[in-house]
Amino acid sequence: MSGAPPAAAPRVRAMDVRSLAFWGVIAMSAFGLWTLQRNAVPAALAFPPSTALNLAVLLSCLAVGVWLARRVLRPVQAPPWSGTWLALMWGGLAACGMAILMNGRLLSFWSKALGLEASGAWSAALTAPLNEEAAKAAGVVMLAAVSTRLVRSAADGLVYGALVGLGFQIVENFTYGFNGIVMAGGVEPFAATFQTLWARIVLTGVGSHWAMSAVAGAGIGYLVSASGRSAARRVRVALGCFVLAMAMHFLFDSPLPGGTAGTLVKPLVNFAAAIAVYAVVRRGFRARWAAVSHEETAAGSLTADEARSLSRRGARHRRLRGFRSGPEREAQARLQRLQLALIEERIPERLPAEAAEPWRKAVAAARPAG
């Protein structure tokens, strides 16, 4: 049995269930679900084998997408599960439901205003970037209002934006799986769903909603985080990211460039844009992490060895494996979690260093004697 007393770690919740934003996310998601089920449930009942295929493929994509977003897109450590689920729920239900409502109206406007020839080619590119990007970006703002702890950096905004977009992409693909059947006149419905999913996941999924929303989300994360930058600069960056996300969506839905090459190249361009934004965000986050880590090492909260291993998932695991399994390793794992919490607490630059004192004390209390 371990003799170490439990450290008095500050109890903070990533999600505030008493917040208006939390219930706003729940209410909007319920509204979105109600909107979506009116079309999806009858189609699912009419074509059960396609429904099974749709569910099997898209749930697999959801699992892989969530793992990738949490493992790759957030430097140092994954975002909390509570924020992850809220982001997916907003994207899949609230944003998708609102987009269906809004798109129907704006598409109708373009048909009447532009005439059928022009609207047939351009209405999707003129509609989705505005409606869908607004609905998805709203989710990241709502998350920032659910709790002051969920979105505290551009990196947080990027990963939540990606998760919102992923939820949207999964549910949209589910509805398109049925649209494909209707477009094929109900002939070979299973093959029609398979063909639709193949095109939307394998050919274009890499540069679709998750990539656009990650870019917009990074801007929102930068806007709301206490990064020490002026409000004007934060607003400019957020607007710039949102406009870039809209431009990516416009390109994605645009009839130009057309043909098979265009269909394949456009998602790759979007993917490259998202990766470029990710690289900038990651560099900024890691620079801040290194600065805080250096300060906390000087303050004695971390040893140099611990600081070196703390910022990388693999290095953290390797360090833990250096301790005997059992109470010794568990104590080190607990110390590592508290040190991560301490550094994360100090990521917002405008917070005074002394505000993290309870975390420092918790780290000191958790450090095994000797």
Next chain:
Amino acid sequence: MDDFRSAGNAVHGARRIWVPLVVVGVLFALTAVEGLAAKALPDGEALAAGTVIEFGSARQVAVQVGEGWTLDESASDLRSRLVLVRDDVVMQLSVIVFSAGRPDGVREIWDGMAQTMKIEEYRGTEVALGEPAAFDTKWTSGGLQGSLQVETRVGAVYVLPAEDGAQAVEATVLGPLRPDPAVWDAAIAVVDSVAFAGEEGA
């Protein structure tokens, strides 16, 4: 501007009340504005007698419209679907492309269409589709037609396969129980004019 205090996030204090309200308000306001903008424009465009409309993803289907028809622009999409209205008769023409697998004869196309109508049934709409009978037009052969009732509206549905078997046009005509026979005849004439590219008349 110190808008963070000890939160580390700009959405703190009273902002956690009004920010979500503004976000949701903006989304619904956008929805309302788009709806009003769409309603501000006329629903359809009256078509001159003899107008030929080409539709489908490659504009591969042509149809000739007689006098008195209006094209419902908000319900139509030149890539796949035309919706024509005359008095209280509504006609929908849809191009079906069998990209995922070719049907084994026109009966399979009919059965597929019947299955897609089940979506409406599961939605709670009363749909009654009659047994199909052979139907040929000026430009297509080997088609099928049958009676159709959707709630209180009655009419007919037509399946017109292309010669190559890679696509078809499905046409539904629905009107009141006792439509003006002249309008009904005009609807049949529109169906009769459907032609695929490469075929005579297109």
